[in-house]
Amino acid sequence: MPMTVIAGTYALMTAVFFAIDLVWLGIVARPFYQTHLGPLLRPDVRWGPAILFYLLFITGILVFAVLPAVERASLWRAVALGAFFGFVAYATYDLTSLALVKGFPDIVAVVDMAWGTVLTATVAAAGYAAARWLSGH
Secondary structure, eight states: OOHHHHHHHHHHHHHHHHHHHHHIIIIISHHHHHHHHGGGSOSSOOHHHHHHHHHHHHHHHIIIIIHHHHHHTOHHHHHHHHHHHHHHHHHHHHHHHHHHSTTOOHHHHHHHHHHHHHHHHHHHHHHHHHHHHHTTO
16 A cells, blocks of 8 residues: 555544544543543643544554555454454553552443444544545545
8 A cells, every 4th residue: 555545544544533532522421521530630631642642543543453454455344453452452541540540430441441442443444444545446
């Protein structure tokens, strides 16, 4: 796959990821997180670490879900690998938090892992579609 297609795919995935996740975090799930994590939440977002996470995570989706799916021309593969990657990545954070952070709520871990699974599968599907479109398939 040409580097221009990979770069374009990454850019489109980034836009999709930001749009979906910011709606989730800023509107849909905001009251949920405020209720369950209120005292642990910062009053302001530290955008440097947040952006670094997004850029690294989207690279992971591209490498571990989208590119293998494009290689096999399989949207289903993109969705399945994306879901698995998202579940593992979010579970890493949430299960570690349950193990180490005093008072980290079980319900937050469950909801967050489910969200990471759905979000990552969706972004992987969008990345697959973008790569196919950008490469003329």
